[in-house]
Amino acid sequence: MSQREMLHNVSRETPGWTPIAEEAERAARVLHPDRHRMPRPTHRRVLTVANQKGGVGKTTSTVNIAAALAMHGVRAMVIDLDPQGNASTALGVEHRLGTPSVYEALLGEIRLADAAVRSTASPDLLCVPATIDLAGAEIELVSMVARENRLKQALYDGSLAELGVDYVFVDCPPSLGLLTVNALVAASEVLIPIQCEYYALEGLGQLLSNIDLVRSHLNTALHVSTILLTMYDGRTKLADQVTNEVRGHFGPTVLRTVIPRSVKVSEAPGYSQTVLAYDPGSRGAMSYVDAAREIAERGARMDVPIDQDGR
Structure with a gap:
């Protein structure tokens, strides 16, 4: 149902x-939102938003879910780990060359807390921006010691406690390279957006295999906690078929909320805004609020530490 x-x-x-x-x-x-506050999680949650296929709504889902949580009383942070910097743009955060960013944090030149800035979307929403420097980071990281742990080291140097965030969302590039591996090592949870189209299912097996490899060798706490169906078009039988297949295979891991295809959701980044700011009454905005509420309610029911530093 x-x-x-x-x-x-x-x-x-x-x-x-x-x-x-x-x-x-x-x-x-x-x-x-002040009348409909969302519950805070029992422990800080760090979620990597990953899918190596482009165009599935990964960045869009990251920024809108984070913004929805922040607007409803939950403190959130987005780490933009995609060299394109689309999450930074959507959150109204400066990411020109020379801006303190996640790139310097990965190299250990600055603390992550020093790169985090407040988003225009909400006072309770922070963003660690990505600059064009990040495009060469994978090459630079290859020769570094513990190269897969650079983001984890940046996260757990006391920055999260200093910033006081309840949720951290890491927006990955559309690939399974070293930046994505860093994101998987640093998080305890994976959120996978899946477009309601046939081709979106291709490659999902490879992503899940990579997650298993990271779990086996680098991060035993990692697991897929959330799957979000995006770009749902109720006029097509294919959308329902994909939805049923995903729900049948992954069960309760899939959020009940489905994100519909929406022109407003597509337009919002062009104005450096989330869809919640661009058109809060749209179906897309309301669906992302519903998805964020589901995530928040799940977090409020968790009774074990889910952050790697046990906070």
């Missing part, structure tokens, strides 16, 4: 329920 069907079943038991009333309630959660 889809999330929308579940909501309808619950809502219809409420006197005076109408579809318009239900949509109005969803919009109110976006437009009035």
